[in-house]
Amino acid sequence: MSLQLILFILFGTISAISSVLMITRTNALISALFLILNFAGLSGLYLTLNAQFIAVTQVIVYAGAIMVLFLFVIMLLKPEHEKYFSHQPKLKIFAFFIAFIVFIQLVFMIFVSHPSQGNNANVAASVKAGTIEEIGKQLYTNYVLPFEAAGYLLLAATIGAIVLAKKKFE
């Protein structure tokens, strides 16, 4: 049993279990904390895939910025429990049934199509692809237009968030 497999099992179990716990908790605050745990597990998985830059960005941007925003809004609003909301058990059973069927289909398709066959996994190329040097080079040469567009998108989102949160709309 190689170290990569052990780490995959460890982080994969953390991610899978915390994602299930996230959608089953009634308290939104505890859900958000489980989502942060899920992101931490994902960050570990990215490290097992030699994607150092994405692993660090996952922690900084998702766990550090986006989830803090979520926690901030949850604490700002009244933490009401969902059991007082209307709930339809039939819809719940239907949703889990649909998700289960699609998951079975997905597993079947993945195993039938054999994505790892004919894939000569080259560790050196994989390590090189994940470094911040390679990603930065690509970002400022081939992908400079999407990069600028992402900057404008963030500006628009900032202005939109301020406008929406500032005043009441009728």
Added chain:
Amino acid sequence: MNIPIEYYLILSGFMFLVGVAGVLTRRNAIIVFMSIELMLNSANLSLVTFSSYMGNSTGQLFVFFVMTVAAAEAAVGLAIILAMFRNKLTLNIDDINILKW
């Protein structure tokens, strides 16, 4: 690279479908929103997996842009939830149906 690519893809698919089930079953607007983030992250896991196994960094650049869009989406979405809560004093998405015909 000695573990099969299928393991990562199945984990990614599992997390995506947990997110789908969360969107369909939960009635709290913030938890529905967090389930959407979970789905985005499972797609990111697939992209990084393929990028790493192919030795090509394009998938990781896509993940970078997905993270940008997710940050913008979270900011605007939470502002909408805040404005909604101010008007209706609820987070229940069954009560917020003014766009439903």
